[in-house]
Amino acid sequence: MTRAATLVAAAALALPAQAGAARFAVGVDPSASLPRVAAHLEAFGHVSRNLTRLHVLVVEASSMRGAKRVHGVRWVEWLGSRNRRIAFTPTDPLASRQWYLQQIHAFDFWPDAPVLPGVKVAVIDTGIDATHPDLASRILETRSFVGGSVADTQGHGTFVAGEIAAAVSNAEGIAGIAFPAQLIVAKVVRADESISLEAEASAIRWAADEGARVINLSLGGLRDPHNPSRDTYSQVEAAAVDYAAAKGAVLVAAVGNIEDDAPVSPWPYASYPAALPHVIGVSSLARNGSVSSFSNRDAVYNDISAPGEEMFSTLPRALTRENPTCVDQGYSDCGPPKEYRNPAGTSFAAPQVAAAAALLLAQRPGLTASQAATTLERAAADVDAATGCTACPPLRDSLSGWGRLDVVSALTALTKGPLPPADRFETNDDVAAHAPRLAGAQGTRVATLDYWDDPTDVYPVDLVGRGRLSISVAGAAGTSARLRLWSPQTRSVFGAASKLEVARSTTVGAKQRLSYLVPPGGSGRYYVQLSMTRAGSGTYTLRWAKR
Numbered sequence: 001m002t003r004a005a006t007l008v009a010a011a012a013l014a015l016p017a018q019a020g021a022a023r024f025a026v027g028v029d030p031s032a033s034l035p036r037v038a039a040h041l042e043a044f045g046h047v048s049r050n051l052t053r054l055h056v057l058v059v060e061a062s063s064m065r066g067a068k069r070v071h072g073v074r075w076v077e078w079l080g081s082r083n084r085r086i087a088f089t090p091t092d093p094l095a096s097r098q099w100y101l102q103q104i105h106a107f108d109f110w111p112d113a114p115v116l117p118g119v120k121v122a123v124i125d126t127g128i129d130a131t132h133p134d135l136a137s138r139i140l141e142t143r144s145f146v147g148g149s150v151a152d153t154q155g156h157g158t159f160v161a162g163e164i165a166a167a168v169s170n171a172e173g174i175a176g177i178a179f180p181a182q183l184i185v186a187k188v189v190r191a192d193e194s195i196s197l198e199a200e201a202s203a204i205r206w207a208a209d210e211g212a213r214v215i216n217l218s219l220g221g222l223r224d225p226h227n228p229s230r231d232t233y234s235q236v237e238a239a240a241v242d243y244a245a246a247k248g249a250v251l252v253a254a255v256g257n258i259e260d261d262a263p264v265s266p267w268p269y270a271s272y273p274a275a276l277p278h279v280i281g282v283s284s285l286a287r288n289g290s291v292s293s294f295s296n297r298d299a300v301y302n303d304i305s306a307p308g309e310e311m312f313s314t315l316p317r318a319l320t321r322e323n324p325t326c327v328d329q330g331y332s333d334c335g336p337p338k339e340y341r342n343p344a345g346t347s348f349a350a351p352q353v354a355a356a357a358a359l360l361l362a363q364r365p366g367l368t369a370s371q372a373a374t375t376l377e378r379a380a381a382d383v384d385a386a387t388g389c390t391a392c393p394p395l396r397d398s399l400s401g402w403g404r405l406d407v408v409s410a411l412t413a414l415t416k417g418p419l420p421p422a423d424r425f426e427t428n429d430d431v432a433a434h435a436p437r438l439a440g441a442q443g444t445r446v447a448t449l450d451y452w453d454d455p456t457d458v459y460p461v462d463l464v465g466r467g468r469l470s471i472s473v474a475g476a477a478g479t480s481a482r483l484r485l486w487s488p489q490t491r492s493v494f495g496a497a498s499k500l501e502v503a504r505s506t507t508v509g510a511k512q513r514l515s516y517l518v519p520p521g522g523s524g525r526y527y528v529q530l531s532m533t534r535a536g537s538g539t540y541t542l543r544w545a546k547r
């Protein structure tokens with residue numbers, strides 16, 4: 001939209017368990033007599049020989065203490081914590097057409113469908129078929145910001161909602177990725193397919209106020225940093241995104257498709273709102289692993305990629321009824337051929353990332369938005385020539401971001417830890433009323449910066465005439481930042497007149513220092529800005545003292 005299961009590596013070592021006993025695998029020296037070793041191990045517990053061809057015996061015993069001293073035993077391994085998993089496989093009749101579920105390992109983390117707390121996920125789009133049999137039970141709230149009902153006459157929003165939240169294993173249709181999701185649906189697209197920034201911003205704010213922890217924005221407008229007349233940056237959109245991010249929502253947006261108004265193809269810039277800090281920008285992959293030709297590139301704001309071609313999902317039944325002989329009413333194979341049979345677009349990649357964010361937050365409700373985003377991004381499977389994208393260099397790149405969404409890797413990273421550090425002062429990207437001040441005569445702040453998602457932190461600080469402010473910053477090794485102090489007249493640190501910058505660190509790097517003597521009569525609220533000067537991320541410690 002333009003603004004305007006499989007069996008997983010299953011050496012399933014499952015044996016009938018004995019009450020009170022644990023299971024141990026015992027490696028036996030190939031030169032030793034397996035029956036003789038087994039006979040000795042009977043002293044510890046029941047021995048089964050299911051794995052004799054591996055020279056391994058499985059023993060059910062309350063303890064295997066001393067078993068390593070048995071002649072011929074090479075090792076003993078407790079099997080309790082190392083089960084390989086058999087993924088739970090949705091039984092929905094059309095799930096086999098959702099090829100993307102396998103690519104992102106959507107359901108492979110849990111051996112059985114787990115019971116997880118609900119997570120509110122907002123879909124800000126064309127509305128929804130609210131009585132669709134695969135979606136009706138998943139909707140918490142709906143609201144139209146363009147008048148009329150929330151009914152989806154275009155299909156886009158219902159398609160997106162199905163990828164995220166279609167009921168799983170309900171003997172109907174498809175399987176949505178985020179089975180704990182509770183949908184908050186905001187309709188912002190007019191009948192002519194245009195989207196007003198006012199509606200979009202109001203919807204983002206509403207969703208955040210309703211407690212959405214994830215907000216999907218499969219919409220966007222062109223970014224062109226070299227041509228202000230074409231660039232569609234919007235203050236009201238940025239303010240709404242900032243509001244939702246400050247409330248703790250994970251914002252996910254499509255990086256956009258080649259637009260008719262883009263002068264070259266592929267276009268090297270992600271659309272807004274993907275091209276805003278704290279928003280996960282999602283690009284599209286083809287089934288063969290290449291990055292879709294239509295998917296916008298961006299060296300900074302393209303964060304992660306997910307399948308976005310030959311997609312399959314729910315559609316409003318009002319649309320599929322126009323094709324009355326089609327069997328799978330309510331699904332995209334019965335939709336308008338041009339738009340919805342095997343549709344493609346970054347719009348359909350983003351919802352998979354939003355759904356994955358919801359799974360992380362369901363698994364670990366205390367996670368902050370940036371921890372969830374960073375976990376998803378860093379756990380992505382690298383996209384490069386070896387995976388089907390000849391133009392993609394190893395590691396993060398402008399075509400695929402950190403790589404292909406991998407739900408299992410992200411959930412595994414979450415449980416294994418360590419978690420990415422949290423920054424409890426966000427959002428503080430500019431001169432803003434809610435940015436926490438550096439209060440008191442001295443103090444310390446421990447926070448984070450990320451070149452791609454959170455490039456700037458701004459701290460207001462109240463200074464008096466003839467006073468001196470001293471600041472030191474120690475960043476993560478290998479990172480590079482710049483420290484600046486802005487005068488009380490500054491309204492925004494972006495594009496501000498240079499005369500408003502009253503001090504800056506003399507060098508860039510991981511360590512920064514700044515000292516400022518306030519002129520007589522210069523009392524007021526100043527702004528300390530720390531910003532990344534090159535790719536990198538990490539925790540920093542900022543110390544201040546006023547004299």
Ligand SMILES: [Ca+2]
Pocket residue numbers: 092134166167168169170171172173174175176
């Ligand atoms: Ca279903």
Ligand SMILES: [Ca+2]
Pocket residue numbers: 382383384392393394395396397400401402403
């Ligand atoms: Ca790469």
Ligand SMILES: [Ca+2]
Pocket residue numbers: 423426447448449450454456457
């Ligand atoms: Ca920060």
Ligand SMILES: [Ca+2]
Pocket residue numbers: 426427428429454455456457458
């Ligand atoms: Ca910040």
